[in-house]
Amino acid sequence: MQAKDIILGLLMQGPMSGYDIKQHYEVSLGHFFDASYGSVYPTLKQLEKTALIEKETIIQEGKPNKNLYSITDQGKEQFYQYLFSPIQADIYRSDILARLYFGKFGDAQSLIERLQEAVIQRQAQLAQLEHAYHMHKQDLSAPRLISLQFGMEDYKAQISVFQKGIQYLRSEESFEFWER
Amino acid sequence: MQAKDIILGLLMQGPMSGYDIKQHYEVSLGHFFDASYGSVYPTLKQLEKTALIEKETIIQEGKPNKNLYSITDQGKEQFYQYLFSPIQADIYRSDILARLYFGKFGDAQSLIERLQEAVIQRQAQLAQLEHAYHMHKQDLSAPRLISLQFGMEDYKAQISVFQKGIQYLRSEESFEFWER
DNA sequence: AGCGGCATGTAAGCTGTTACATGATTAC
DNA sequence: GTAATCATGTAACAGCTTACATGCCGCT
Known part of the structure; x- marks a missing residue:
């Protein structure tokens, strides 16, 4: 799973701009994927060059122009190829756990x-x-609801462990430094 | 948090080889950090070059030679600098959630x-x-136990959501394809 | 005869980030 | 007046991964 697979997936749902894509990252995808504009725009450019998506420039009033991208038939084919490819292992990297x-x-x-x-x-x-x-929840597919539930339950479990951890560390706080 | 911070941290606990470090990744660190040998060995080389760690070659019988690395005083200083630096956001990237x-x-x-x-x-x-x-659990510090608890509770929450998800999808299975 | 564990390392390349650059509009 | 939102893009670079390369030992 890479940026291009996610972008193609989002465009399967309808045309979007680079800005729109980044919004989606932050709202409903953020718990399992994120990438900066420095990844979004070059990826769109590359996808356009290989004819997997098409650009249409929308002139807006009071706002900057917008490049609306739509997925092509070749793009759809590419997306399905991703969707049925073997699943890659999750990557989790946590600085707070390292601390x-x-x-x-x-x-x-x-x-x-x-x-x-x-x-x-x-x-x-x-x-x-x-x-x-x-x-x-009314308009989302069953599997998408599961992906949101995953995020929610995950965060709840993490919050609970951290809160118990705080209690535990407080009860030993007199030590200030540990010797193990 | 990068490979070099984790390696320095592991060497704070005593001398280790590149192979040992990778073992630690897999056993007790795997739920929040992992990296391949292609990252371990070059990082060790670079840390040695900058005098943050020292190499001692151990000749073994029946086994290949081993390069045991120890952290130097400069290395310890560098590690403490990491330990008190601002915490970076977690990175979670999940292909199964994308599917x-x-x-x-x-x-x-x-x-x-x-x-x-x-x-x-x-x-x-x-x-x-x-x-x-x-x-x-007897010989681990309080915070390290919390880091393990985090991993365990996290996995439990994920397993639970997936199992409920399987039940839910099975109950709708007659559809085969969704229309939303 | 072959596989898994022990052990080290390199080179090429991918994928992304950070920092920079621009600029109008709207809400407080 | 100043911050946030909308909107796009590039260049340099960091930090990894993958694939390759080597080789002995012990077990089955």
């Missing part, structure tokens, strides 16, 4: 603060997914 | 099979973490 893993080399207080921040941040992401879920 | 997200363009049967595989795979990872947790 926990090596936590004994630091101090309890700053770890607790960082966990609190991590909780707040995940609560915000959870709220966003819950919003999307309840707003659109 | 769910775009599931309406495929068929229910193959999605169900893929979810079943995903469950089995996560159950194996969970079992591995549980093993590590119960084996070493």
Whole structure:
């Protein structure tokens, strides 16, 4: 799974601009994929060059012009090829878990603060997914609902572990430094 | 957080070879970091060149020679600099969630099979973490235990969502294709 | 006879990020 | 007046992966 597969998938649902695509990343895809504009625009350009998508420039009033991209038949074919290809393993990379893993080399207080921040941040992401879920649950396909549930349950589990962790570290806080 | 930070952290616990480091990735770090040998060996080389670590070659009988690396004082300083630097956002990229997200363009049967595989795979990872947790819980620091708990609870939540998802898709299976 | 574990390393290439560059409109 | 939203793009570079290359030992 790469940027181009996700973009093709989004265009399967209808024409979109690069900006629209990035919005989707942030709203309903963010819990399993994200990429910057520095990836979106060059990818669109490349997909257009290989005729998998087509560009139409929309002149807007009061707003900058917009490049609306649509998927072509070749693009659809390419997307189905992705959809039925073998599944790649997930990639999860977490700095906060690394700080926990090596936590004994630091101090309890700053770890607790960082966990609190991590909780707040995940609560915000959870709220966003819950919003999307309840707003659109009537019009979303069964598998898409599962992908949103995954994100929500995942965040809930993470928040719960972090909150218990904070309690636990607080109860040992008198140590300040660990010796293990 | 990059490969070099993790390697430095592992060497804080004692000397290790590139092979040992990769083993650690697979056992107790795998749920939040992984990298191939093609990253491990060049990184070690570069860290040695900048005097953050030192190499000692161990001649072994019946086994290939081993390069044991130890962290230097400069390396420790560098590690602490990482440990107290701002935390980077997590990165999660999931192909199976993408397949769910775009599931309406495929068929229910193959999605169900893929979810079943995903469950089995996560159950194996969970079992591995549980093993590590119960084996070493006496000698691990509080924060490290939290990092393992995180992995375990995360996998449990994911397995649960996937299992419920399989049930749900099965109940709609007669459709074979969706129209939303 | 062959596979899995132990052990190290390189080269080419892919995929993405960061930082830069631009600029109008709308809401506070 | 200033921040956010809408909107597009490039160039340099970082940081990995994949595939290749080597070779002995112990088990089955």
